[in-house]
Every structure is written in C-alpha cells, then in structure tokens.
Amino acid sequence: MILPExxxxxxxxxxxxxxxxxxxxxxxxWLGDRLWMGVARPFAVAQMLMISAAFAALSLSFLTDDFxxxxxxxxxxxxxxxxxxxxxxxxxxxxxxxxWALILSxxxxxxxxxxxxxxxxxxxxxxxxxxxxxxxxxxxxxxTSNPFLRLLTNTPTDGGDLNPLLQDIGLIMHPPLLYMGYVxxxxxxxxxxxxxxxxxxxxxWARWSRPWTTVAWAFLTVGIALGSWWAYYELGWGGWWFWDxxxxxxxxxxxxxxxxxxxxxxTEKRGLFKSWTVLLAIFAFSxxxxxxxxxxxxxxxxxxxxxxxxxxxxxxxxxxxxxIGGSLTLYALRAxxxxxxxxxxxxxRETFMLVNNIILVVATLTVLGGTLFPLAAEYFGKExxxxxxxxxxxxxxxxxxxxxxxxxxxxxxxxxxxxxxxxKQVPLLAVVSVPVAFVIPLWMGELTFSAVLxxxxxxxxxxxxxxxxQHKCGSRGWRVGWLKTTRSFKGMVLGxxxxxxxxxxxxxxxxxxxxxxxxxxxGDAHTLGxxxxxxxxxxHLQGPNYLSDQGHFTVETTEGKVVGQLHPEKRRYVVSGxxxxxxxxxxxxxxxxxxxxxxKLPGDEVWAVRLHVKPFVRWLWLGGLLMALGGTLAVMDxxxxxxxxxxxxxxxxxxSDASSAALPGETS
Amino acid sequence: xKPIRKQRLKLVMFIVVGVAAAVGLALxxxxxxxxxxxxxxxxxxxxxxxxxxxRLGGMVVKxxxxxxDSSLEVRFDLTDYKGTVNVVYEGILPDLFREGQGIVAxxxxxxxxxxxxxxxxxxxxxxxxxxxxxxxxxxxxxTPDATSDDQIGAPAGAQP
Numbered sequence: 041m042i043l044p045e046x047x048x049x050x051x052x053x054x055x056x057x058x059x060x061x062x063x064x065x066x067x068x069x070w071l072g073d074r075l076w077m078g079v080a081r082p083f084a085v086a087q088m089l090m091i092s093a094a095f096a097a098l099s100l101s102f103l104t105d106d107f108x109x110x111x112x113x114x115x116x117x118x119x120x121x122x123x124x125x126x127x128x129x130x131x132x133x134x135x136x137x138x139x140w141a142l143i144l145s146x147x148x149x150x151x152x153x154x155x156x157x158x159x160x161x162x163x164x165x166x167x168x169x170x171x172x173x174x175x176x177x178x179x180x181x182x183x184t185s186n187p188f189l190r191l192l193t194n195t196p197t198d199g200g201d202l203n204p205l206l207q208d209i210g211l212i213m214h215p216p217l218l219y220m221g222y223v224x225x226x227x228x229x230x231x232x233x234x235x236x237x238x239x240x241x242x243x244x245w246a247r248w249s250r251p252w253t254t255v256a257w258a259f260l261t262v263g264i265a266l267g268s269w270w271a272y273y274e275l276g277w278g279g280w281w282f283w284d285x286x287x288x289x290x291x292x293x294x295x296x297x298x299x300x301x302x303x304x305x306x307t308e309k310r311g312l313f314k315s316w317t318v319l320l321a322i323f324a325f326s327x328x329x330x331x332x333x334x335x336x337x338x339x340x341x342x343x344x345x346x347x348x349x350x351x352x353x354x355x356x357x358x359x360x361x362x363x364i365g366g367s368l369t370l371y372a373l374r375a376x377x378x379x380x381x382x383x384x385x386x387x388x389r390e391t392f393m394l395v396n397n398i399i400l401v402v403a404t405l406t407v408l409g410g411t412l413f414p415l416a417a418e419y420f421g422k423e424x425x426x427x428x429x430x431x432x433x434x435x436x437x438x439x440x441x442x443x444x445x446x447x448x449x450x451x452x453x454x455x456x457x458x459x460x461x462x463x464k465q466v467p468l469l470a471v472v473s474v475p476v477a478f479v480i481p482l483w484m485g486e487l488t489f490s491a492v493l494x495x496x497x498x499x500x501x502x503x504x505x506x507x508x509x510q511h512k513c514g515s516r517g518w519r520v521g522w523l524k525t526t527r528s529f530k531g532m533v534l535g536x537x538x539x540x541x542x543x544x545x546x547x548x549x550x551x552x553x554x555x556x557x558x559x560x561x562x563g564d565a566h567t568l569g570x571x572x573x574x575x576x577x578x579x580h581l582q583g584p585n586y587l588s589d590q591g592h593f594t595v596e597t598t599e600g601k602v603v604g605q606l607h608p609e610k611r612r613y614v615v616s617g618x619x620x621x622x623x624x625x626x627x628x629x630x631x632x633x634x635x636x637x638x639x640k641l642p643g644d645e646v647w648a649v650r651l652h653v654k655p656f657v658r659w660l661w662l663g664g665l666l667m668a669l670g671g672t673l674a675v676m677d678x679x680x681x682x683x684x685x686x687x688x689x690x691x692x693x694x695x696s697d698a699s700s701a702a703l704p705g706e707t708s
Numbered sequence: 709x710k711p712i713r714k715q716r717l718k719l720v721m722f723i724v725v726g727v728a729a730a731v732g733l734a735l736x737x738x739x740x741x742x743x744x745x746x747x748x749x750x751x752x753x754x755x756x757x758x759x760x761x762x763r764l765g766g767m768v769v770k771x772x773x774x775x776x777d778s779s780l781e782v783r784f785d786l787t788d789y790k791g792t793v794n795v796v797y798e799g800i801l802p803d804l805f806r807e808g809q810g811i812v813a814x815x816x817x818x819x820x821x822x823x824x825x826x827x828x829x830x831x832x833x834x835x836x837x838x839x840x841x842x843x844x845x846x847x848x849x850x851t852p853d854a855t856s857d858d859q860i861g862a863p864a865g866a867q868p
Contacts, residue, residue: 276803386715398723402730409734413742423745423843425763427814430741437733441726557780557799619803638800641775648780648800 044109047097048188051138054090054145055178057083061148061171065164069238077164084152084167087174088145095142098187099129108195111135111187117201117615119585127212128202133336133352134187136215140332141177143216143223144170151227151252158248165234166227173226176359184352201585201615210270218263218290222328224256225297229325232318233367236374241314246307249321251675253304257297258671264290265664276621276636278555278652280660283431288411289331292404296324299400301671306393310454312382313394315375320401322367327404329360334411385456392449399442406434436490443497443543446536447504465507473499484552484655494547501540505533531674535667542663548656555652557638561645569653571603571633572596578645586611586620589640591647593624595633608635608649631655743814747844751821752791758817764793764825765812765841773807786813786823788841790848797825804830810841 061083068076098111102125107113115132116125130139148170155163181187205211231249235241267290272280281287300320307317333356384390410426417424451457451465477496481487512529513521522530554569565574576592593606608624626633631653638648745763746756756762764786772785781798784807795813805811805828815825 383715386719391719394719395723395726398727402727406730406734410738413738417742423763424742425745426738427741427743427761430737433737433741434734438730559778559780621803636800638780639805642777650800 043097043104044101044106044188044190047094047101048186050090050093050097051178051182051188054087054094054141055175055182057087057090058171058174058178061087062168062175063171064168065171066168066237069161069164069168072161074160077160080164080167081152083171084145084148087171088149091138091142091145095129095138098135098138099126102126102129105199107197107199108190108192109187110189110191113191113196113199115199115202117199117585119615120202120207121584123212124202124207127206130215131202131206131211134181134185136219137177137181137185137336138187139216140219140223141174141181143219144174144177144226147223147227148174151230155248161238162234162240162245162248165237166230169230169233170226173230173363176362180352180355180359184355198615201613204586204611204613204616204618204620205274208270208274210266210274214263214266214270217259217266221256221258221260221263221297222290222293222331224252224259225293225300225321225325225328227252227256228297228300228321229367232321233370236318236370239374241318243308243311246304246314246317247679250301250304250308251680253297253301253321254671254675257294257301258668258675260290260294260297261664261668261671264294265661265668268664269661272657273623273625276623276650278553278623278634278636278650278654280549280657283410283428285411286331286335288407288431289334292407292411293324293327293331295400295404295407296320296327299397299404300324302393302400303397306390310382310384310390312384312390313397315371316394316397318371318375320397322364322371323401323404326360326364326367327408329356329363333357333360384454387452387457387459387462389449389452389454389457392445392452396442396445396449399438399445403435403438403442406438407431410434436493439543440493440497443501443539446539447500450504450508450536469500469503469507472503473497480548481551484548486551488551491547491551494543494551498540498543498547501536501543505536505540509533526677526679528674528677528679531670531672531677533670534673535670538663538666538668538670540663541659541666545656545659545661545663549654549660552655553652553657555650557648557650559641560647560649561643566651567598568651570598571653572598573606573633573635573651575647575649578647583611585615586613588612588622589637591624591635591637591649593635595626603633606633606635608637610637610640627658629658632657745812745844747788747791747848748786748793749788749791749844749848751793751817751823756817758819758821761814761816763812763814764795764823765810765844766793767810767841767845768805768807770807786811788844788848793821793823795823795825797828801828802830806830810845812841 061080064083065077065080068074068079098109101109101112102116103122105112105116105118105125107116111132111134115135116128120128128135130136148167151166151170152163155166158166228249231245231252235245264287267287268280271282271287272278300317300323303313303317303320306313333353336352336356410430413426414424447469448462448466451462451469453461473496476499477492478487480495481491484491509522509525510518512525516524556566556568558566560566560575562575562577565572567573572595574594574596576594579590579592581588581590589610591606591608593608595603595606597603604626606624606626609622611620611622612618613620621636621638623634623636625635634652634654636650638650640647743761743763745765748764748766750756751764756764766786766788769785769787769792772783774783775781779798780800781796782801783794783796785792786795787793795815797813797815809830811828811830813823813825813829814827815823817823
C-alpha cells in the first residue's frame with residue numbers, strides 16, 4: 041500500500057504551507073498589503089486539510105495493520121480491538137506529535153473562521169504566529185520523528201502491541217483533551233504576540249483573546265481531571281495525584297492559564313495589567329512547550345517516561361528557547377509602550393485579583409522549581425529527587441492564601457470598596473466557616489489540622505460566592521435575579537464552586553482514606569472501617585489480547601448487609617508479556633470502595649490484596665468538571681457572539697482598532 | 709498622583725514580602741524533601757548515610773526474592789554488580805517488579821545496612837531503565853577493578 045507515503049507527502053505539503061502561513065501574512069501586515077494579509081485564511085484551511093490527510097493516512101495504517109510502518113509495528117497488534125488501534129495512533133511519540141500538529145492546525149482554522157469581526161492586520165498576525173509555531177512542530181516531526189518510516193526489509197508479521205496501560209477509555213480521551221488545552225494556549229500566545237507586533241494592546245485585544253483562553257483552559261482542566269481519574273483506577277495504587285514530573289508539566293500551564301484568564305478579565309473590564317497579561321500569555325504557552333519537552337525528552341524519571349531519544353529532547357529545547365527568547369525580546373522592545381495609567385485603590389477587586397495572580401504565578405514557579413531541581417542538581421553531579429512532601433507543603437501554604445484572597449476579592453468592588461463593606465462582609469464569612477471547619481472533620485472521624493483548614497477554605501469560598509450572587513441579585517430575589525445575571529457571571533460562580541468542591545474532595549480523601557495491604561485466599565474476610573471485604577473466589581479468564589485472573593469480592597457493612605460485588609483483575613498481556621492491575625471499584629458520591637490485586641503469593645490461590653475506602657474521592661473530578669463547565673458557560677456569554685460590527689468599547693483614551701494598528705516601523 | 713504612588717508602593721512592598729516569604733518557604737521545603745540517590749556500591753562503601761530518607765537503585769538479583777509465609781514482607785537483593793544491598797519491603801510490589809529488572813526503592817538504611825523500603829518503583833515500560841540506575845551501572849562498570857567483562861556479564865551474587 042502506498043498510503044503511508046501519501047501521508048508523508050501530505051505532511052511535507054503541510055510543512056510548506058505552514059512556512060507560507062508563517063511568513064506571507066506577517067509581511068503583509070507589516071507592509072499593510074491587504075492581498076498578502078488575505079492569504080492567511082486560505083492557508084489555514086489548506087494546512088488543516090493536509091495535516092488531516094496525514095493523520096487519516098496514519099490512522100488507516102493502524103486500522104489495516106500495516107506493520108511495514110515502523111511506528112505501527114511498534115505500537116499496535118492484530119489482536120487489539122479497533123478502537124484501541126485508533127487510539128494507538130497517539131499512543132507513542134511520533135503519533136502524539138502528529139496529534140499536536142493536527143490540533144494546532146485545528147485551532148488555527150477555528151481562529152481563521154471565527155475572526156470575521158477582527159481587523160485584517162490582527163487576523164494576519166495571529167494566524168502568522170500560529171503558523172510559526174506549526175513550522176516548528178512540523179519540522180520536529182519531519183526531521184526527528186517521522187511516523188511514516190517504513191520497515192521494508194524486515195516487515196514483522198505482527199506488531200509489538202500498545203502499552204497495556206494505554207489500552208483504556210481514559211487514555212483514548214486524555215491526550216487529545218490535554219493537547220486541546222496545551223495547544224489552545226497558543227491562540228492566547230499568538231494574540232499577545234500579534235498585539236505586541238501591532239502595538240495595539242487595548243481592551244479590544246483582551247476581549248478577543250479572552251474566550252480562546254477560557255476554552256483552552258476548560259479543555260486543559262478536563263484533560264488533567266481525566267488523567268487523574270485514569271491514574272486512580274488504572275495504575276492500581278488508588279492515588280489521584282503523584283507530583284510526577286509529567287503531571288506537573290500539565291499543572292504548570294494550568295496554573296499560569298488560570299492566572300492569565302483572570303488577568304485578561306481585568307484587562308478587558310478595566311484596561312489594567314496589560315503588560316502583565318501579555319507576559320502571562322507568553323508564560324502559559326512556554327510552559328505548554330516545556331511540558332512537551334519534559335514528556336518527550338525523557339530527561340526526568342517519571343512513570344510516564346517511556347524510552348526516549350535525546351536528539352528529540354534537544355530539538356524541543358531549541359524550539360522552547362526560540363519561543364521564549366524571541367517573545368521576551370519582542371516584549372522587552374514593545375511592552376513599555378503599552379503601560380496604563382488607570383488608578384485603583386488597595387481595597388479594590390483589581391488589587392485582590394493582582395494578589396491572586398501573583399500567588400498563582402508563585403505556585404507555578406514552585407512546581408517548576410521542584411520539577412527542574414533534580415535536573416539542576418544532576419548538572420552539579422548529585423542525583424536527587426524531590427518528594428511529594430515538598431509540593432504538598434507548598435500547596436498547603438499557597439492554596440489557603442489564594443482562597444482567602446479569593447473570598448475577599450469576591451466581596452469587593454472594582455476601583456474601590458468602602459472599608460465598611462469589607463469589614464462587614466469578611467468577618468461574616470469567617471463566622472460561618474469556622475464551625476463548618478470543625479463539624480465536618482469531627483463527623484468524618486479524627487480532627488486534623490489539614491482537614492480543618494481544608495473545610496474552612498471550602499466553606500469560605502462557597503459563602504463568598506453565595507454572598508456575591510446575593511449581592512448581584514439585589515432586590516429581585518434569588519430566582520429572577522439569578523436568571524438575569526450574565527452567562528459569564530454564572531460561569532464564574534460555577535468555576536469557583538468547582539474549586540470549592542475540589543478542595544473538599546482533596547481534603548477529605550487525603551485525611552480519611554483507610555487502606556490496608558493484606559494476604560487473602562478465597563473465603564477470607566477483612567474489615568476496613570465500616571466495611572467487610574469478603575474474598576469469594578478467583579476466576580481465570582481470557583480477554584481479546586490478555587489472560588486474566590479475576591477476583592470476586594463481596595462487600596458488606598459491618599451489620600452484614602451486602603453492598604455489592606467487586607471484580608479486581610490481574611491481566612497478563614500475551615504479546616508483550618506485561619502485567620497489568622485492573623482495580624475493582626465501587627464508585628459513590630460519598631465514598632469509593634477500591635480493591636486492587638497484588639501478586640500471587642506462594643501457596644494455593646494466596647493473593648496480596650490492597651483494600652481502600654476513599655471518602656469523597658469523586659469530588660475531585662466533579663470539581664474539575666464544574667470548573668470546566670463554568671469556563672464553557674462564560675464563553676457562551678452574549679458579548680462574545682460573532683456578529684460584532686461596532687468596535688469594542690474602550691475603557692481608556694486610546695485610538696480605535698483600525699488606526700491603532702500602527703505599523704511596527706513607526707513605533708520601534 | 710501622590711496617594712496613588714503611595715498605594716502602589718504599599719502594594720509592591722506587600723507583594724515583594726509575600727513572594728520573598730514564598731521563596732524562603734520553598735527553599736526550606738526543598739531542603740527537607742530532597743532524596744539523594746545512592747547505588748548499592750556506595751552503600752557497601754559506607755558513603756550513604758544511615759537512617760535518612762534516600763533512594764536506592766539497581767538490578768534485582770536473580771533468585772534473591774524471598775517472601776514471608778504469613779505477611780506481605782518481601783526481601784530481595786539489589787545490585788549494581790559491584791556491591792549488593794539487602795532490601796526489605798512490606799506491601800504490594802508493582803506489576804513490573806521481577807528478578808533481573810532495574811528498580812528504584814525509596815526508604816532508609818538501618819544500622820545493619822539493610823534498606824527498609826517504603827516504596828518500590830519499577831517502570832511501566834519494560835524496555836525502560838531508570839536513568840539513575842543506568843548511570844549507576846555504567847559508573848560501576850567503569851571503575852578500575854571492574855575491568856573484566858565477564859564480571860559484568862555474571863553479576864556477583866546472581867547465582868546463590
């Protein structure tokens with residue numbers, strides 16, 4: 041079949057188109073040539089078509105088991121069900137980069153199609169910058185990681201199989217969602233660079249890039265939540281966050297993106313923090329690239345670290361240095377020209393949002409430091425690792441500060457808040473939160489410092505949000521008032537409540553999980569908390585591409601009432617010989633019951649078994665989903681509708697869209 | 709303009725103090741929570757501290773894994789083909805733990821130089837070797853008294 045070659049050609053064509061997209065519109069914007077600027081949209085469409093063709097070619101090679109393609113041979117197998125064959129496309133390095141490029145051209149296309157109301161120069165610059173990013177990634181694929189390489193002389197009859205960890209629904213969806221978020225920040229980045237190039241950092245710019253940032257952030261949130269959920273049930277340890285370098289790599293852009301989203305809100309509403317917002321946009325996207333570098337170079341020890349190639353690491357590092365170096369240079373040259381002179385008091389919402397922005401950035405840097413410290417130490421000849429306690433301690437300090445200021449910020453107003461208002465509102469939050477902070481931990485069991493702190497913060501945040509809604513509703517009453525609020529306000533409320541739900545989940549599951557490693561044979565029973573786990577029998581089954589030992593467990597309450605059946609499995613994947621643990625989980629809103637099988641011990645059907653009772657663990661992911669839902673709702677706000685014919689209102693004295701699109705030559 | 713300046717100054721000072729406190733805390737936390745990596749030969753030579761949390765990496769010696777009959781306790785030897793350390797672990801071992809595999813254990817050395825592990829990591833990719841273990845093996849192989857190739861091929865203690 042010639043399919044892989046066609047895919048390769050399509051990729052080379054896409055590379056050529058990306059180069060054109062990266063140059064022609066930018067030159068056009070610089071010269072003010074409408075014809076040259078006008079090609080940006082067609083190029084964006086063509087680029088998307090070509091990369092889709094390449095992606096389709098690779099997918100078809102997987103579906104048809106074309107093991108003459110090296111990448112297919114390494115990551116697939118005839119025994120795989122078709123949906124895992126399809127998800128195996130991004131199961132390895134080369135394919136996941138192709139997915140990166142596909143998603144980047146998808147975002148580029150979306151910007152091209154949904155930017156009818158933007159000035160021509162802006163569109164040309166944004167698409168051009170995104171073209172530059174794609175040139176970088178496509179050259180990375182073509183020169184170091186071509187997925188279409190053939191094994192013509194030594195074609196294997198069957199493939200080496202997809203890593204069994206990745207044969208799972210969570211892993212079909214996790215990388216695309218995560219990449220939607222990572223790559224989505226390229227839009228915010230492109231808008232920031234375009235604004236720097238054009239010298240038009242105004243409220244209109246913030247308004248345009250805001251929905252894109254929020255959508256990318258929502259995708260990233262779901263992606264991270266899904267990854268955490270996957271790790272929870274698939275890795276078989278019952279943990280939901282390990283502070284693993286690769287997890288950190290996704291958390292850093294998320295934290296920076298959260299800061300960016302809020303800073304953009306201030307820039308749009310009040311015309312403030314412009315330089316800071318631009319810097320955050322650069323920062324967030326650079327961290328996305330850094331994440332790709334950390335995952336793909338294999339320089340850090342991580343559960344995700346699959347065998348890697350240093351040459352590729354160097355290539356991404358180079359891309360990273362060019363991106364950061366180039367954009368910071370541009371920032372240094374252009375940013376001073378866009379300072380604002382709008383005042384706000386120290387009790388204003390602006391101040392609190394700035395403080396929280398800084399806390400988020402400090403948190404990002406904390407994670408960055410902890411993740412990169414082992415690399416730096418290695419340079420000095422020491423082999424170290426940074427343990428989870430470091431990250432936990434830092435977040436135990438930073439998260440409370442963030443939530444406290446968030447509550448105060450929600451009680452404050454733009455520009456200035458009368459001191460009396462804050463003095464009345466803030467103590468009220470504490471009055472409600474302190475009892476909650478003690479009652480819930482006492483009801484759950486033991487009173488610990490972190491449980492009290494966590495519940496205090498959750499209650500503080502919920503109270504502040506409810507007060508804010510009440511304030512907004514005014515005299516109209518709750519129902520009518522709520523319906524009258526804008527979607528972007530509703531989105532904010534949902535997002536903050538999501539954070540509170542997440543805090544509740546994290547606090548309770550960390551403090552009140554009960555777990556035990558035990559030896560069990562069929563017939564044994566173990567009591568854990570209020571539950572009795574009874575090991576009934578062991579089955580030996582055969583799956584499509586694995587052999588399985590499946591345990592049958594019955595869970596009862598201590599009074600003897602049967603709650604349900606759990607079926608944890610130990611699988612051996614035939615082709616690769618890999619062992620996999622499939623946990624048996626009974627999910628619930630208030631608690632999860634969780635069993636994972638360890639190894640078979642000497643003796644007849646003696647097994648090492650790990651039993652868990654995990655209260656409120658679902659709230660972690662529920663919180664993440666609520667946050668993402670909040671982001672989605674905010675984007676659906678009326679003022680982002682595409683038919684924006686009149687220029688966006690300007691909160692400060694500045695030139696209008698069209699005339700402020702000054703040529704770079706004039707100002708630099 | 710004066711009051712605005714004053715307010716800005718206050719805000720900036722507040723932020724500087726806050727960030728400085730965060731950095732201080734981060735350095736303190738980092739200092740408390742970094743785990744140094746040691747190879748078995750370093751433990752044998754007495755370079756590794758006793759009763760301090762650290763990581764130990766090497767290959768699981770073939771035939772050394774002994775399980776308890778009554779609990780989940782496992783004992784095995786970890787080697788870099790230069791030195792060998794006895795490791796005790798209680799709990800469930802990762803799926804990819806097996807004899808002859810490179811692993812990294814986190815825990816403490818007791819005064820008999822037995823490593824009490826509270827965490828054992830084996831990687832999820834069979835072909836993957838933890839970089840520290842690889843480097844430790846390379847280093848051990850390079851030292852002068854490990855000149856003969858067969859010593860590396862047939863590790864000390866591999867066949868009891």
